[in-house]
Amino acid sequence: MxxxxxxxxxxxxxxxxxxxxxxxxxxxxxxxxxxxxxxxxxxxxxxxxxxxxxxxxxxxxxxxxxxxxxxxxxxxxxxxxxSLVSSTDQGTNQAGDRANDNSIVTRILKVPQEEPALSQKKIADVIVEKHSAVKYCMESMKKSGIIKREGSSQKGKWIIL
Incomplete structure (x- = not known):
C-alpha cells in the first residue's frame, strides 16, 4: 500500500x-x-x-x-x-473535477459541509459505504491536504481545505 x-x-x-x-x-x-x-x-x-x-x-x-x-x-x-485522491492534486482542483460525479470522495466531502462533527463511521453510514473504505479515502485526503481533523476524535470536526 x-x-x-x-x-x-x-x-x-x-x-x-x-x-x-x-x-x-x-x-x-x-x-x-x-x-x-x-x-x-x-x-x-x-x-x-x-x-x-x-x-x-x-x-x-x-x-x-x-x-x-x-x-x-x-x-x-x-x-x-x-488512489481516488492523488497526492499531487490540489484540493480546489480535486473538488472542481469531481463536482459532477458520485464518487466516494465527492460523497464524503459533502457530509462535513453539513455536519462537520461526524465521525468517519457516521460518515460511512450517511453515504452508505463501508467504514474501511471511508477511512482509507479520508486518510488519503488528509495526506493530500484536502481535509483535516480539528480537535479530538470525540469532540472535533472535519475541515475542508
Missing part, C-alpha cells in the same frame, strides 16, 4: 503465450488453487467462473474510480489500483 496506489498480487500459472489482453478478455477459467476457488464459490463471492476481472473493472467504472492497471508474468498477476 502506498499513499496514491495499492497493489494486489497473486501467484498463478499462465500459458506461455498469454497476454494482458487474454486475461482481460473472455477466457476459460482455470483456478490455480481449486480449494480456495471452491470455497469462495460456495459462500457466494464467485457467481460465475472467469468474470473476476470484468467485475472489478465494472465496479471501478460504476464508482467513478480509475481503471486498475494489470501486469502479468508467467508466474503471477499484479493489479494496481490508483
Amino acid at each position: 502506498y499513499a496514491d496506489r495499492i497493489y494486489i498480487a497473486n501467484d498463478c500459472i499462465f500459458l506461455e503465450d498469454w497476454t494482458i489482453s487474454d486475461l482481460i478478455g473472455k477466457h476459460r477459467s482455470r483456478p490455480y488453487n481449486l480449494l480456495i476457488a471452491n470455497t469462495f464459490f460456495r459462500v457466494g463471492f464467485i457467481e460465475a467462473w472467469g468474470r473476476g476481472i470484468e467485475k472489478i473493472k465494472d465496479s471501478c467504472k460504476e464508482a467513478g474510480n480509475p481503471m486498475p492497471e494489470d501486469t502479468i508474468k508467467h508466474e503471477d498477476v499484479m493489479v494496481m489500483f490508483k
